[in-house]
Amino acid sequence: MRFLLINHIQNARQSLKSSRVRSMLTMLGVAIGVASITAILALSSGATKVVSDQVDSLGGNLIVVRPGKNIDPITDITQTQLNRNYTTSTITETDIAYIKGVKHIQSVAPLMILGGTIKADSVAPNNPPIIATTPGLADVSNLKLREGQFIDTTTDQNTVVIGTQLSINIFGTESSIGRTLTIRGHQLTVIGVLKRIDNPINYNSVDFDNAAIINFVVGKKLNQNVAQIQQIDIRVDSINNLGQTVADLNKIIKQNHAGEDDFSILTGSQISQPTSQLFYAIAGVTTAVAAISLVVGGIGIMNIMLVTVAERTREIGIRKALGATNNDILWQFLIESLIIGIVGGIVGYICGYVVAFVISTLLPFDPIMNWQIAGIAITVAIFVGTIFGIYPAIRAARKDPIESLHQYN
Amino acid sequence: MTPTTSIPVINLKGIKKSFGLGDAEIFALDDVNLTIDKGEFVAIMGPSGCGKTTLLNILGLLDNWADGDYELDGQSVACMSKRKQAKIRSRQIGFVFQNFNLISRLSVIENVALPLIYKGISHTNRLVMASNMLRNFHLNEREYYMPHQLSGGQTQRVAIARALVNEPSIILADEPTGNLDSRASHIIMEELSDLHKRGNTIIMVTHNPRLTTYASRIITMLDGQIDTDTKDVVVETDKTVKKRPLGSRHHKKTTHKIHKTKRKKK
Numbered sequence: 001m002r003f004l005l006i007n008h009i010q011n012a013r014q015s016l017k018s019s020r021v022r023s024m025l026t027m028l029g030v031a032i033g034v035a036s037i038t039a040i041l042a043l044s045s046g047a048t049k050v051v052s053d054q055v056d057s058l059g060g061n062l063i064v065v066r067p068g069k070n071i072d073p074i075t076d077i078t079q080t081q082l083n084r085n086y087t088t089s090t091i092t093e094t095d096i097a098y099i100k101g102v103k104h105i106q107s108v109a110p111l112m113i114l115g116g117t118i119k120a121d122s123v124a125p126n127n128p129p130i131i132a133t134t135p136g137l138a139d140v141s142n143l144k145l146r147e148g149q150f151i152d153t154t155t156d157q158n159t160v161v162i163g164t165q166l167s168i169n170i171f172g173t174e175s176s177i178g179r180t181l182t183i184r185g186h187q188l189t190v191i192g193v194l195k196r197i198d199n200p201i202n203y204n205s206v207d208f209d210n211a212a213i214i215n216f217v218v219g220k221k222l223n224q225n226v227a228q229i230q231q232i233d234i235r236v237d238s239i240n241n242l243g244q245t246v247a248d249l250n251k252i253i254k255q256n257h258a259g260e261d262d263f264s265i266l267t268g269s270q271i272s273q274p275t276s277q278l279f280y281a282i283a284g285v286t287t288a289v290a291a292i293s294l295v296v297g298g299i300g301i302m303n304i305m306l307v308t309v310a311e312r313t314r315e316i317g318i319r320k321a322l323g324a325t326n327n328d329i330l331w332q333f334l335i336e337s338l339i340i341g342i343v344g345g346i347v348g349y350i351c352g353y354v355v356a357f358v359i360s361t362l363l364p365f366d367p368i369m370n371w372q373i374a375g376i377a378i379t380v381a382i383f384v385g386t387i388f389g390i391y392p393a394i395r396a397a398r399k400d401p402i403e404s405l406h407q408y409n
Numbered sequence: 410m411t412p413t414t415s416i417p418v419i420n421l422k423g424i425k426k427s428f429g430l431g432d433a434e435i436f437a438l439d440d441v442n443l444t445i446d447k448g449e450f451v452a453i454m455g456p457s458g459c460g461k462t463t464l465l466n467i468l469g470l471l472d473n474w475a476d477g478d479y480e481l482d483g484q485s486v487a488c489m490s491k492r493k494q495a496k497i498r499s500r501q502i503g504f505v506f507q508n509f510n511l512i513s514r515l516s517v518i519e520n521v522a523l524p525l526i527y528k529g530i531s532h533t534n535r536l537v538m539a540s541n542m543l544r545n546f547h548l549n550e551r552e553y554y555m556p557h558q559l560s561g562g563q564t565q566r567v568a569i570a571r572a573l574v575n576e577p578s579i580i581l582a583d584e585p586t587g588n589l590d591s592r593a594s595h596i597i598m599e600e601l602s603d604l605h606k607r608g609n610t611i612i613m614v615t616h617n618p619r620l621t622t623y624a625s626r627i628i629t630m631l632d633g634q635i636d637t638d639t640k641d642v643v644v645e646t647d648k649t650v651k652k653r654p655l656g657s658r659h660h661k662k663t664t665h666k667i668h669k670t671k672r673k674k675k
């Protein structure tokens with residue numbers, strides 16, 4: 001049997017070589033499908049990894065409180081963060097006060113993300129996010145300043161810290177300390193410029209390079225005196241106290257909300273989940289599209305294998321007369337289609353990464369290489385090769401030897 | 410059946426095979442009884458459509474039959490699985506076809522080595538065995554030629570080499586010289602005759618009466634039945650007819666008489 005397998009592989013190689021163009025085109029069909037799946041998976045897991053890395057880099061002692069119960073992922077995707085701007089948040093200022101009272105908490109920062117135009121020398125493009133928060137954010141989210149200082153409680157409230165990109169966009173320079181800008185008709189003085197992070201995807205759902213960070217009090221004033229808190233970031237003093245703190249927070253906020261369970265407390269990987277879920281959903285949809293191209297590729301294999309079987313009917317007859325069993329014939333053709341699938345898969349995997357790296361030059365994250373993606377690519381290729389090769393192979397195996405021998409080439 | 414001390418290689422009892430249905434049913438083989446012993450060179454003759462190729466296909470386990478029993482080396486074939494039948498084809502039967510039936514995309518040596526694949530012999534050993542076999546046919550210089558680069562006679566010799574490479578107990582040849590000129594035919598027949606002398610059992614279907622001179626036994630078929638059999642002549646000499654030398658010009662006449670008497674008995 002071992003000799004037979006080797007022989008089948010040699011035989012398949014020879015037969016594929018003999019009709020080179022045909023084999024290559026068939027492989028191309030599979031390769032395109034596998035390439036698209038590989039590229040999609042590499043990029044989407046790259047995006048997911050960005051967020052989870054951030055959470056990891058914060059040492060795992062981060063807690064995020066979000067309004068609303070943690071709902072199922074599908075709804076979470078359809079109700080994006082942006083939509084929550086227009087609904088009243090269930091988290092209130094009083095919650096913050098209570099949270100501050102909980103033990104083991106190092107720093108707390110509420111996040112109130114507003115929209116609106118930012119004007120200075122020129123109007124900021126792309127509707128930059130305006131974040132109203134407290135000085136604690138710098139600590140919680142590890143924000144580093146390029147120059148100047150972060151917002152604090154002692155300096156004038158009408159101050160703003162802006163991202164590097166925003167500074168360039170509205171002032172034309174990275175050094176804009178002391179200059180004024182206008183948000184919703186409110187004049188604010190720039191007291192700090194953030195260091196470039198280049199990380200638009202993060203658990204705060206804010207691109208800090210392009211953001212304006214203002215005092216919570218000012219933010220409230222801009223928002224008709226309503227505190228619309230999208231998220232509270234909390235840093236615990238030690239990872240060992242995380243569990244205890246979560247329990248305490250849960251108890252205290254629930255008490256404050258009259259027993260209503262209308263908030264969610266997230267830690268660790270849960271924080272990155274909505275973002276990952278979104279990417280997984282996108283990846284899922286695009287993978288489905290790629291799967292269609294794989295089916296088309298598979299049909300290509302089946303088509304070519306049927307032609308090959310028809311062409312070699314006489315050979316099948318000869319082989320059977322010389323002692324080949326039906327299984328021998330079946331394997332001969334199945335291995336041929338498997339080789340088409342596997343070679344197509346390998347080529348597709350490589351092409352997929354080439355495509356992914358080319359696309360990633362336009363994206364803020366890099367594609368990921370891991371054995372799971374390689375495994376998926378090769379499994380898919382083998383699967384396509386087998387599924388679409390089995391029918392022609394069975395047809396070949398069932399051919400009547402006498403009729404086959406009478407077929408003339 | 411003739412009682413023999415050794416088991417006959419082939420023993421057919423009342424084999425029937427038909428094509429078509431109902432009124433259109435034609436018996437390609439109608440109650441064929443045949444015993445072939447080891448070492449015989451049987452030539453099967455007869456007009457087109459008399460069922461001789463069908464008989465050969467059945468002997469080679471390529472075709473099924475409707476009724477009757479076929480024992481190969483004392484084993485009943487009917488109850489064998491397809492797999493077992495393929496194994497027997499691989500180990501005990503060698504085919505030589507009229508149109509050679511080499512695989513065109515394989516070289517000469519690979520074609521000869523082909524039956525060995527299904528015997529489970531390793532690649533190197535296959536090539537060694539095929540090469541040895543080709544040397545017997547003085548074709549060792551053409552090992553890596555492709556089939557289309559050979560003459561008809563050479564191609565058929567390659568096909569015979571292929572049939573012999575797995576040392577079968579029977580060689581089935583379906584008009585082996587049908588596509589060859591007389592000189593090449595002669596060479597091929599000499600080869601077959603040589604094989605016969607070395608103790609191989611050969612069953613050959615042919616149209617050409619001249620080729621029967623090489624055979625040790627001649628069977629003529631008509632309408633799916635065995636019409637005459639020189640062996641029957643030999644056997645039945647004791648009762649009815651005189652023994653005549655094989656390949657004698659007059660044997661047809663005599664056998665015809667036998668045939669008539671047989672019919673009357675029915």
